[in-house]
Amino acid sequence: MRMPSNDSRTVVKVGLASCGIAAGGQEVFDYLAKEIGERNLPVNLKKTGCLGMCFKEVLVEVVPQGKNKKIIYGEVTLRRAERILREHLQRGRPIKEWIILGDGIHTPFESFFSKQRRIVLRNCGVIDPESIDEYLDSGGYQALEKVVKRMGPDEVIEEVGKSELRGRGGAGFPTGRKWELTRGAWGEPKYVVCNADEGDPGAFMDRSVLESDPHGVLEGLLIAGYAIGASEAYIYVRAEYPLAVKRLKEAIRQAEERGYLTESILGTHFNFQIRIMEGAGAFVCGEETALIASLEGRRGMPRFRPPFPATSGLWGKPTCINNVETLANIPWIIINGGKKFSECGIKKSRGTKVFALAGKITRGGLVEVPMGITLREVIVGIGGGIQNGGKLKAVQIGGPSGGCIPETLADTLVDYESVTSTGAIMGSGGMVVIDETTCMVDVAKFFLSFTQKESCGKCTFCRIGTLRMLEILERITEGRGNPEDLELLENLAQKVKEASLCGLGQTAPNPVLTTLRYFKDEYEAHILEKRCPAKKCRALITFEIIPENCTGCRVCALRCPTEAILGEKKEPHRIDQEKCTRCGICLDSCKFDAVLVK
C-alpha cells in the first residue's frame, strides 16, 4: 500500500463534474490556480467530482493546514473566489455567510447529508477522479487484490449473492445470480459489459459516478470479470457524456500503467482488458440485447429473449451486462462483506439507491439513500421540498418507463416492489419532482413523445401504437379531445404493453397510465371544460395585462418575441391576442404582477 503523503499544505478542492463545470467551476479553478501561483500561497489546489449538491454549485472545499476540519463554500463565483482567497486562504478567516457545510458548523444544509448513506458515492466529491493515487489512498483496488489473491470466483459470486444486491439499471435482477448464470454458461470467451448508456431524460446518476469515481467502476468491472471468467470487457457510454468518456479513458490508462488492468494482474493468472464504446444516440440501446447489437456494429434493435445474454450475448458468447451503479457497489461489498451490505435497506431490496433529484425541488442534486426510506423523506427531508414554497403534486420516477406517483402516495417506500405497486418502476433513479404549476397531461405527452421518437420500429404496437397515443394526447392538450379518448388511450396503452418485445415498448405507456390513474380530473378538465388546470397548455390559456397593476415599464413589450404587447411608456399595456404565442415570457419578466393567465 502507498504511504499517505506528507503534504501539510491547506487543501482546496473545486467540484468539477459536468454540473460544476456548467455552473462555472472551471473558471473558478483556473482563477484559483493562477492566483495561488502568483501570490505564492501554500495551498494544494485539487479537482474533485460531484458531491451531489448541484443546487449550490460551484462548490469549493477548504481543509486548512494541519487541521482535519473541512469547510465547503457554495455558489462560488469568481468574485467570491477572490474573497475566499484573500480572507480565508491568506488571513485564515473563513467567510461564515457562504459556508454551506463544515465540520463542527451548523448549517441548514446538514440534513442533505445526514439522511444519506453513501456506498456508491463514497468517493464522489471526495477524491480527484483523475488521480489513481487518490483512489488508492482511499482504499481503492484493495477489493481487487483481495479477490484475485485470496478468493476463488465462486466465493466472489457467493459474497455478492449474500449481499442480495439487485441490478440498479431498473429491472432489479439479482446480480449474484446473473454472475452465476454467466459463469456457468457454456462457451468461451465470456464478456462483461458495463451499461453506461444512461438514456432516461432526468437521470444523471451514472454520469456523476463515472465522472467522479471512474476507478470505482473499473474495479467493479474487474471483479465481475474475475468472478465470471471473462478477460474482456466493454463499457458502453452515452455519446452525450464527453467528460465521463475522457475520465474513463484516463482511468483505464492509469490502471494499465499501475498493473491493475493488464496481463497477470498483481502477479496472478488473471488477465483483463477494458474497451470503451461510445454510444451513437439511441435510447433503446440501454436495453441489453439492443446494446449488444450496437456493440456488434449493427442497428441497435432488441431481439427476443431467451436466449438471455448470460447464455448467448456478444458475438453469441455468454455475456454479463451490469449497470454502472451496480458495479460501483461491488468493491464495497467485497471489502465490507455481503452481509454488511444486506443489513442496509429492507427485505428484498438491500443496500442503497442513488437518485438524481431534479425538477421543482429546492435542493436538486445527487443523493444516495438506504432502501426503504419513504419518497417524502427524500423529497422533503433531503431535497428541502418544493422551490419557492410551492406544493408537491407528484413525483416522476423511472423516466419514460416509469410513472407519476401523486403526493397522496408520497409515503411509499423506496424499494422495488413498493414502487412497482404504484404503477411506476424503480428504474435507474431519475426522480423529477412536480409542483402545482406542471400539467400532468403535458408530462404524459412529453414522455410519450420521447418514447415514440426512440422506438426502434421493430414491433408494430410500439411503433404505431405510441404514435396514435401521442396524437390523442396532442388532441387533448390542444382542446380537441373527446370524452371517448380516455378509454381509447387506456385500451391502446394496454395493447402496447402486451405486444412489445422489449422494455421500451412494454413500459412506454406507464407515464400515461399512471397519470390517468391518479390525475384523471386533469384529463377531464382538458376534454370537457377545455381548460388546463396548471395553466400550461398553450392552446387552452390566454395572457392578459391587468391595467391597474401595469406601470407601463415596457419590459414585457421589449422581451416579447412576437411583439404582441402594445402600449406607450408609462401607460398600461395590452396584449394582441392574434400575435401572442402564449410563451409566458411576459409573465416571467413582469415585476408588478400585472400579467394574468386565464
Add this chain to the structure above:
Amino acid sequence: MNLAKVEAIIYKHNGERGGLIPILQDAQTAYGYLPKPVLERIAAELAIAPSVVEGVVSFYAQFRQKPIGKNMVKVCHGTACHIGGVEKISDALYQELGVDEGDTTEDGKFTVERVACLGCCSLAPCVMINEKTHGRLTPRKIKKIIKKY
C-alpha cells in the same frame, strides 16, 4: 472529396470486430458529417452492403448526413428542462439565430439541435454549445451567451 482521411480511419480500426460504428464516429469527427462518398468507401472497404451502412447511419441520432455549422448548439429537452421551461429558451435561441430546430444558420456559424437529455438536470434548463454546458438559463441569458461565439 478527399477520401484519404476515411481510409486512414478504416486502417486504424483494421480488423476490429463491430468496428463500423467507431469508424463512422471517427469519420464524422474528421469530416464534420458523413458525406455519401465516405459512406460508400466505408462499405467497400469493410465489404458490407451500402444499404447496411446507410441503415446504421440513419438509425442513430448522432450521425448526420448534412454539413454542420462551426458551433454545435444542443438544446436539452430532458424532463427537468421541459418542466423548467426549456421551450422559452429554444424559442429565444431560434429567434436570435433565425433558424429552426435541426438547421444551420446562413453564415454557417451555428447548427441547432434538440437532444434528449444532457444529464445536467439540476441546472435545468440547459444548453450545450460544442462541449460546454450552460445551465440555469433564461431567454436573456442564452441570447447573451450565443453572442460570445
